[in-house]
Amino acid sequence: MNKLSTCLISGLMALSSQYANAITINFDYTFDSGFFSGANLSRRTVLNAAGALFENRLTDQLTAISSTGGNHFNANFNSPSDGVFQTINDFNVAADSLVVFVGARNFGGNILGQGGNGGFTASGTSQAFRDNLNTRGQAASDFGPWGGAMAFNSTSSWYFDSDVNTVESFNGQNDFYSVAIHELGHVLGYGSAHASHWAEGTMSSFNGVPQEAAMDPTLTIGSRKYFTDLDFQGLRDIGWQVSAVPVPAAVYLLASAMLSLIGFRRKD
Numbered sequence: 001m002n003k004l005s006t007c008l009i010s011g012l013m014a015l016s017s018q019y020a021n022a023i024t025i026n027f028d029y030t031f032d033s034g035f036f037s038g039a040n041l042s043r044r045t046v047l048n049a050a051g052a053l054f055e056n057r058l059t060d061q062l063t064a065i066s067s068t069g070g071n072h073f074n075a076n077f078n079s080p081s082d083g084v085f086q087t088i089n090d091f092n093v094a095a096d097s098l099v100v101f102v103g104a105r106n107f108g109g110n111i112l113g114q115g116g117n118g119g120f121t122a123s124g125t126s127q128a129f130r131d132n133l134n135t136r137g138q139a140a141s142d143f144g145p146w147g148g149a150m151a152f153n154s155t156s157s158w159y160f161d162s163d164v165n166t167v168e169s170f171n172g173q174n175d176f177y178s179v180a181i182h183e184l185g186h187v188l189g190y191g192s193a194h195a196s197h198w199a200e201g202t203m204s205s206f207n208g209v210p211q212e213a214a215m216d217p218t219l220t221i222g223s224r225k226y227f228t229d230l231d232f233q234g235l236r237d238i239g240w241q242v243s244a245v246p247v248p249a250a251v252y253l254l255a256s257a258m259l260s261l262i263g264f265r266r267k268d
């Protein structure tokens with residue numbers, strides 16, 4: 001967890017301090033081709049602020065994924081820098097953590113970003129290992145992904161806000177924070193359900209202020225959207241209560257979670 005970002009967001013999330021066991025979202029830049037490195041390193045601050053939003057609100061307790069001995073967990077996702085299908089064999093994820101691969105590429109047009117939870121294949125000799133795969137130790141009806149991937153349009157005109165608690169004017173630019181929380185919403189489950197977005201223009205509220213939902217399909221250029229009450233309700237209802245695929249009691253298991261990538265468009 002990024003301490004600075006946690007401080008930045010804490011004013012908005014007054015209840016966050018009561019959750020001692022919140023999840024951690026670890027952004028992985030292995031497949032990034034420069035959008036978040038070098039002179040662009042400070043962009044990670046905005047991404048960390050987006051991650052902190054969910055770290056402070058989601059209290060699921062997730063068991064670790066450990067590929068050891070005869071147990072193998074192979075993570076599948078599309079590389080954020082080129083969209084090419086990737087597999088990382090013998091993947092490991094720490095307890096209470098998600099791994100999100102991030103990067104950017106040229107989507108062209110009005111697409112701002114794309115995100116989704118990852119898939120996997122696995123083989124295991126341990127019953128506990130197999131039971132762990134779909135729910136990460138949670139109830140059978142719960143949703144417990146290892147993480148996923150999200151990509152941003154490298155050709156969009158972006159606004160990177162160094163302090164997301166205040167909103168300045170950024171006419172003509174697209175708010176990176178708004179897109180980041182939207183794509184994280186997909187990683188966390190929006191898109192693995194049948195309805196991947198709220199209907200265009202769906203209204204909810206954030207801190208009592210009316211706002212178009214973050215998980216509708218569009219973002220108006222020059223504007224900020226926060227994750228609304230309705231967006232969080234959606235995570236409760238469809239994201240984190242997706243039924244798990246029953247795990248067969250076989251020595252060998254080959255399974256794959258849904259790999260979904262849903263875009264976010266600009267609204268001029």
Ligand SMILES: [Zn+2]
Pocket residue numbers: 182186197216217262263264
């Ligand atoms: Zn979307």
